[in-house]
Amino acid sequence: MRGSPPLPRGQHWRGGSGGPGTNGAALHRGRSSPGTGPPKKPGASHGSRCGDESLNDTDTLRRCADDGAFDAVTLDEKGRMLFFKGDEVWKGSHGRPEPINATWPELGSGPVDTAFRIHHKSSSVHDSLYLFQGEQVWVYTDGKLRSGYPRAIGDEFKGVPGHLDSAVECHPEECQAEGIIFFKGSDVYWYDLSAGQLKQRAWTQVGNCSAALRWLERYYCFQGLNFLRFNPVSGDVPAHRYPLDSRDYFICCPGRGHGHAAHHNATLHAPMDRCSGLPLQAFASDDKGRLYAFRKGYYFRLDSRRDGWHAWPLSHRWAGLEGEVDATFMWENFMYVIQGSKVFIYREDQGHALMQDYPKGLQEELGIPGADAAFTCPGSPLLYIIQGSSMQEVDLGNSQRVPKPAVPIPHSHVDSATCTADGVYLFHDAVFYHYPDAASLAGASAPAAPQITATVFFAC
Known part of the structure; x- marks a missing residue:
C-alpha cells in the first residue's frame, strides 16, 4: 500500500526434491507438511478418517x-x-x-x-x-x-x-x-x-x-x-x-458431516470440494507457511497434514469480503485482494483487519485497471500482474508504483497464479503450469507441461 515501508516479504516455501508437481506429491511449505489424503474433520487423529462408524456400535x-x-x-x-x-x-x-x-x-x-x-x-x-x-x-x-x-x-x-x-x-x-x-x-x-x-x-x-x-x-x-x-x-x-x-463439524457420526445437507446437489457442493477440478480464482501464501486457494466465495487453507484442507466463506477470515475474487497476493503482513476494479488490503498481523479507507480503486493503488492473476515471489518486492496473454511488473517498494510495459506470456488466459521458492505456478481450469521463475515465464515460447492441480496441490 502507498506509504508502507518497502520491506522484503520474508516468505519461504520449502520445496521437495525437483519441486512440486514432478512426482504428484503434495507441496511442502514453510514449517508445515500438507495433507496427503482426503480432508479430515478437525478432531481426526493422524491416519484416522470418518466414514467407518456404525449406528450399531x-x-x-x-x-x-x-x-x-x-x-x-x-x-x-x-x-x-x-x-x-x-x-x-x-x-x-x-x-x-x-x-x-x-x-x-x-x-x-x-x-x-x-x-x-x-x-x-x-x-x-x-x-x-x-x-x-x-x-x-x-x-x-x-x-x-x-x-x-x-x-x-x-x-x-x-x-x-x-x-x-x-x-x-x-x-x-x-x-x-x-x-x-x-x-x-x-x-x-x-x-x-x-x-x-x-x-x-x-x-x-x-x-x-x-x-x-x-x-x-x-x-x-x-x-x-x-x-x-x-x-x-x-x-x-x-x-x-x-x-x-x-x-x-467436529465429531464423526453416521450420515452426518460438514455440508451433508448439500451433498445431494453436486452443483452446490462442488465449490467446497477441493477435488472437484473446478477453476480456482486466486492463490496466496503467507509468512507462516500457509497456502490459500479461492473459489466461488470460499477459500481453502492448508496449515498441516493434521489440519487438512477445509472450505470456508471468505467473510469468516476477511470481514466485508464476499463473492468471487479475481486475484490475491501477500506483501509483508498485508493481504491484497483484487475484485474487479477495487482492491481490499487486510492486516494479517492484526486479526485480518481491513485497512481504513479500503477498498480503493485498483488504478489508484497499483496503477492497473484490472487483473486475471497476481503474484509476488519470496524475498522480492516485485508484483507481477497477468491480464489476458500479457504480464506487467510493479515494484511494491517504490511509492510511485508505475507498472512496467507488458510482456507476452505463452498463455491466452490464466485463472490464478502463485510463486514459491520452487518457482511460478499458473492455474487454468483443472491444471497448472510450472516455471522456474518469472523471467522464465516471460521468456517462454510455449506453455510448460500441464499438471493436475487437484493431485499435486490438494493431494486428491
Whole structure:
C-alpha cells in the first residue's frame, strides 16, 4: 500500500526434491507438511478418517446421541482434539473413549470442568495442557504433570472463580494480547497473561458455554451439542449462521458431516470440494507457511497434514469480503485482494483487519485497471500482474508504483497464479503450469507441461 515501508516479504516455501508437481506429491511449505489424503474433520487423529462408524456400535451411539454434549473440548500438546465426557475422553473425532485417569492419573476420575492448551511460543508454558476440576487446575507438559500442581485456580489465575464451565486460550494476533477467556454461566472473563489482570466482559451474544475451543484461529462456544463461532474481542456472533450441530463439524457420526445437507446437489457442493477440478480464482501464501486457494466465495487453507484442507466463506477470515475474487497476493503482513476494479488490503498481523479507507480503486493503488492473476515471489518486492496473454511488473517498494510495459506470456488466459521458492505456478481450469521463475515465464515460447492441480496441490 502507498506509504508502507518497502520491506522484503520474508516468505519461504520449502520445496521437495525437483519441486512440486514432478512426482504428484503434495507441496511442502514453510514449517508445515500438507495433507496427503482426503480432508479430515478437525478432531481426526493422524491416519484416522470418518466414514467407518456404525449406528450399531455402542461407542458411536454414545458419542453421537442427542444428549451427547461434552464437558470440555481442546487440542492436546500434539494438536489432537480431545473430547471430555464424564470420566472418559475421546482422543480424536471417532473411535473408543479412554478413562481420563489412564492418561492423567493424578487427576483422578472425571468429569473435567474445562480444558485448554496454551500454544503461543512467547509463553513460558508453550504447549501445556490445562485441566480444571472444581477449585483446582492441573498443568501437563509433554504428558507429565508440572511440578507444584495441582494449584488453586485463584492462585494460578488471580480472581478467576472455580467450578468453571469452559475456557479458551486467546492469541495476541487475534485478541490484541495473550490471554484466556473464561466462561461461567452467563459471565465472561478475560485474563491477561502478561499483566496478570482479570476483566469481566459484557457479552450479550455468547455465554453459557459448556465447552470452548480455538481451532484454525477461530473461536467456538459449545452449548450442548450446538456451537457458535464468536469474535474473541467483541463477542459478536456472525448473523444468520449459528447455532450449528457439532456432529456435522467436529465429531464423526453416521450420515452426518460438514455440508451433508448439500451433498445431494453436486452443483452446490462442488465449490467446497477441493477435488472437484473446478477453476480456482486466486492463490496466496503467507509468512507462516500457509497456502490459500479461492473459489466461488470460499477459500481453502492448508496449515498441516493434521489440519487438512477445509472450505470456508471468505467473510469468516476477511470481514466485508464476499463473492468471487479475481486475484490475491501477500506483501509483508498485508493481504491484497483484487475484485474487479477495487482492491481490499487486510492486516494479517492484526486479526485480518481491513485497512481504513479500503477498498480503493485498483488504478489508484497499483496503477492497473484490472487483473486475471497476481503474484509476488519470496524475498522480492516485485508484483507481477497477468491480464489476458500479457504480464506487467510493479515494484511494491517504490511509492510511485508505475507498472512496467507488458510482456507476452505463452498463455491466452490464466485463472490464478502463485510463486514459491520452487518457482511460478499458473492455474487454468483443472491444471497448472510450472516455471522456474518469472523471467522464465516471460521468456517462454510455449506453455510448460500441464499438471493436475487437484493431485499435486490438494493431494486428491
